[in-house]
């Protein structure tokens with residue numbers, strides 16, 4: 001006797017296998033490239049002034065008597081340094097922790113907003129609404145992660161230039177205005193997070209952090225220190241935003257990858 005449940009189980013099993021096969025067929029047929037948008041974590045990684053720098057302790061690394069290699073190290077680091085995510089909890093007491101951000105908000109379409117020519121290396125540039133007129137189009141209707149490219153990754157090897165450190169130890173690098181953050185979070189409910197190729201979504205000289213507050217309030221995450229010293233298409237890529245799953249984290253180190261159609 002054949003039961004209906006068995007038939008349904010067979011059919012659903014068939015579809016699951018079919019769907020998995022199709023996603024692999026699509027991603028690994030050499031039409032797509034995987035672009036790493038993360039900086040390595042090492043002694044040069046840039047951290048916020050209140051965070052612990054990346055500390056790497058080489059602990060074990062040796063061949064045993066049989067000639068087999070074994071290595072295991074320790075590390076310690078602040079949450080907010082290098083390529084990293086800010087969870088809403090960073091600026092909102094009842095906001096989500098890193099460990100609570102669902103994966104369907106971390107694998108989404110990527111939009112790069114390249115404003116580097118407008119910034120033109122000006123460390124006091126702030127992005128206002130009128131700078132974004134051209135990006136208002138259909139792409140904004142899909143769930144998405146928007147990364148603003150200020151053209152700052154080229155300074156990443158020079159910490160004092162990248163942060164714009166002055167004699168008084170203040171910072172100067174470009175950022176988004178509170179106006180833009182409020183506008184995005186109130187007008188575009190499909191935006192799950194925003195990123196920048198600088199050390200903070202707020203301008204370096206900010207003391208009141210309006211962008212951090214606006215995104216946290218709306219439940220968005222931020223990604224800072226995105227490595228954008230390479231070409232990434234403005235549309236058509238998928239972002240994999242996969243931080244270390246620190247359960248109660250206000251932020252976490254992140255491996256950020258874009259899956260993009262290969263340019264012909």
Ligand SMILES: [Zn+2]
Pocket residue numbers: 080081084085086224251
């Ligand atoms: Zn942060």
